[in-house]
Amino acid sequence: MTIQWFPGHMTRARRQIEDKLKLIDIAIELLDARVPMSSRNPMVDDILKGKPRLILLNKADLADPKETERWMAYFSARGFASIAVDSSTGSRVNEIPVKVREILHEKIQRMLDRGMNPRAMRALIVGIPNVGKSTLTNRLAGRHIAATGDRPGVTKGQQWIKVGSEMELLDTPGILWPKFEDQLVGYKLAMTGAIKEQVLNIEDVAYFAARVLAERYWPEMQERFGLGEPPSDLDDNMQIVAVMEQIGRNRGCLVSGGRVDLEKVSGIILREMRAGKLGRLTLEAAPPAGRE
Numbered sequence: 001m002t003i004q005w006f007p008g009h010m011t012r013a014r015r016q017i018e019d020k021l022k023l024i025d026i027a028i029e030l031l032d033a034r035v036p037m038s039s040r041n042p043m044v045d046d047i048l049k050g051k052p053r054l055i056l057l058n059k060a061d062l063a064d065p066k067e068t069e070r071w072m073a074y075f076s077a078r079g080f081a082s083i084a085v086d087s088s089t090g091s092r093v094n095e096i097p098v099k100v101r102e103i104l105h106e107k108i109q110r111m112l113d114r115g116m117n118p119r120a121m122r123a124l125i126v127g128i129p130n131v132g133k134s135t136l137t138n139r140l141a142g143r144h145i146a147a148t149g150d151r152p153g154v155t156k157g158q159q160w161i162k163v164g165s166e167m168e169l170l171d172t173p174g175i176l177w178p179k180f181e182d183q184l185v186g187y188k189l190a191m192t193g194a195i196k197e198q199v200l201n202i203e204d205v206a207y208f209a210a211r212v213l214a215e216r217y218w219p220e221m222q223e224r225f226g227l228g229e230p231p232s233d234l235d236d237n238m239q240i241v242a243v244m245e246q247i248g249r250n251r252g253c254l255v256s257g258g259r260v261d262l263e264k265v266s267g268i269i270l271r272e273m274r275a276g277k278l279g280r281l282t283l284e285a286a287p288p289a290g291r292e
C-alpha cells in the first residue's frame with residue numbers, strides 16, 4: 001500500500017487513532033528492528049498520550065540480535081517494555097498477551113478487588129506502513145483477516161479479534177506516518193524496502209546502503225562482495241562510490257567502455273542486503289545510555 005502523506009492525511013490518521021484509543025487498554029507500537037528509530041512516528045508519544053504501551057521490534061529475524069538487545073535496553077530505560085518478534089513465522093508472538101497482562105496487572109488487580117471478573121484486555125496495533133501490522137494481526141488472530149485499511153469517508157464498525165481468552169485486538173490497526181524531516185531516515189526506510197524505489201533514486205539508496213554497511217558491517221560486505229580494505233573516510237563520497245564500482249567489477253556489471261553500471265550494482269546491493277545475504281543487519285545503533 002502506498003500512502004501519500006499530506007497534512008490532511010496526517011491529521012486524519014491521528015484522529016482515527018485518537019478515536020480508537022477510547023476503546024482500548026493498551027497500544028502495541030510496532031517498529032522495524034533493523035531501524036527502530038527511523039521506523040518510529042515522530043509524534044507517537046504525543047498521539048498515544050500516556051496510554052500503556054508495548055513496543056514490538058518486528059522483523060527481528062532480519063536484525064542483528066546483539067543490536068536488538070541494545071535497543072530493548074534503550075526502550076526499557078525509557079520505561080517501555082518491548083519484545084523482539086518475527087511476525088512472518090510467529091516467533092515469540094505468543095509472548096504478547098502475557099506481556100500485555102504484565103503491563104496492565106494493576107488495572108486487572110483493581111477489577112479483581114472490586115469483585116469484577118476481569119474482561120479481556122483490549123489492544124490496538126499502531127505503526128508506519130509496511131512495518132508488519134497486518135502480518136502481526138493475522139498471526140495473533142490465527143487466521144487471515146481481510147486488509148481493511150482506514151479509508152477516508154468510510155466508517156465501519158470496529159471488530160474485535162480474540163487472542164486467547166485474555167486479550168482482544170482491534171481489527172484495523174492505526175496507520176502512522178514516518179519521519180520526514182531527516183533525509184537519512186527516508187533512505188534507511190528505503191533500504192529496508194518500506195519505501196518504494198520509485199520514490200527515491202535507486203543509486204542514491206544503494207549509496208547510503210553502501211555507506212551504512214561500510215560503517216557497521218564491513219567484514220560482511222568484504223566477504224560477500226570480495227572487497228579489500230574499508231574506506232578510510234566514510235564522508236568521502238568518492239570512496240563510497242569506489243566501493244560500489246568495485247562490487248560492480250567483481251560482479252561483471254560493466255557497460256561499453258568498461259564503465260561500471262551503477263544502476264545494476266545498486267540493484268544487487270539492495271537485493272542481497274534485503275534477502276539477508278549479508279547476514280542479520282541493524283542499520284542504526286541504539287543511542288548510548290543518557291543520550292537521545
Ligand code: GDP
Nearest residue numbers: 058059085086087088129130131132133134135
Ligand atoms: P503493514 O503495512 O504494516 O500492515 O505491513 P505488512 O503486514 O503488509 O508487512 C509488510 C511486509 O513485511 C510483508 O512483505 C510481510 O511479509 C513482511 N513482514 C512482516 N513482518 C515480518 C517479520 O517479522 N519478518 C519478516 N522477515 N518479514 C515480515
